[in-house]
Amino acid sequence: MQPIRIVGNGLAAHVLAQTLIQRGLEVEVFAADFPGAASKAAWGLLNPVHLKTRTLTYGALGFELALAFYSQCQERLDAHFMEPVVLRHYFRDESDNTRWIQAWQEGLHQHIHCGDTYVDVLRAASISIPHFLSASQQDLERRGFWRNAVGQEAELMNVPVSNWVIWAQGVWACSSSLFGWVPLRPSAGVQAEWNQSSSEFQPLVVHRGFFFGQDPANPSVHRLGSTYSWSQTPADHAQAEQELIQALPSYPEAQPPTALKFSLGYRPASGDRKPIVGHHPEFRNHLFFNGLGSKGLLLAPQLADLMADICVHSPREIPPEINIARFYKRFKSSP
Secondary structure: OOOEEEEOOOHHHHHHHHHHHHOOOOEEEEEOOOOOEHHHOOOOEEOOEEOOOOEEOOOHHHHHHHHHHHHHHHHHHOOOOEEEEEEEEEOOOHHHHHHHHHHHHOOHHHOEEEOOOEEEEEEEEEEOHHHHHHHHHHHHHHHOOEEEOOOOHHHHHOOOOOOOEEEOOHHHHHHOOOOOOOOEOOEEEEEEEEEOOOOOOOOEEEEOOOEEEEEOOEEEEEEEEOOOEOOOOHHHHHHHHHHHHHHHHHOOOOOOOOOOEEEEEEEOOEOOOOOEEEEOOOOOOEEEEEOOHHHHHHHHHHHHHHHHHHHOOOOOOOOOOOEHHHHHHHHHHOO
């Protein structure tokens, strides 16, 4: 079997590459760094509970699979980038308190604990995505599977139809001539980061509108974020930075310096907030693996398993709610 070619250098591409390697398959990763990549600015929380709706998030049933995947990667890559955490959300008001108690009664009791002023998500993990990507890249380079490549689309279009090419470019798929018709809707996120003295990692991530906690790979690094906006103007990004600055007094645990480091990333979301995976309607050996949005850590391992099954010609079907086929009409109508 020819190597499976992967185009991308973010979370989805590296999770997919490591999944295929675990199955004994060879890959070629055509990677290029693009400004504003979501993986470079994501907070990195693996969390099965949606705090806004007080329900299990989409893909929550794959939480244990995701946790096992990253744990195995730590061991296999000889790297440390993940720590289990308790995710603590402080009640905004009495109504928020009441609704969380109701959610506990209606089925979340296995996932949360309600205190007097807060609710704890009991099973979560903090993952340093940049450290995972770095460890994965080093592994791919050691195996000879890594290609520093930009502008390889024309070359990859000419591969034999028996060879798989998987496109996991994040928001940069919007400029692709092959998949530019797919309706990705990038959402911008800004995160603040600073160094703060710490003797050890504290396994608690606090939520008071934004998430605050330590980097699991470097406990002196503390982060607050990320914001969420559909707008992509510089003025909105500056406003997002101000939102984080104004939120800092709500976190007595935070001791930031005067100057903060801000990072901006664009999440590859879709209009219906569901992933987009599957075959190109015309070039069937070209697969799309994108649209994971803010749930990339949770969804990537389970969807990478699905993509791997497709590559070994498993009869497993793509669920219709995430299948790229739901957008085929846009391909037919595109110029």
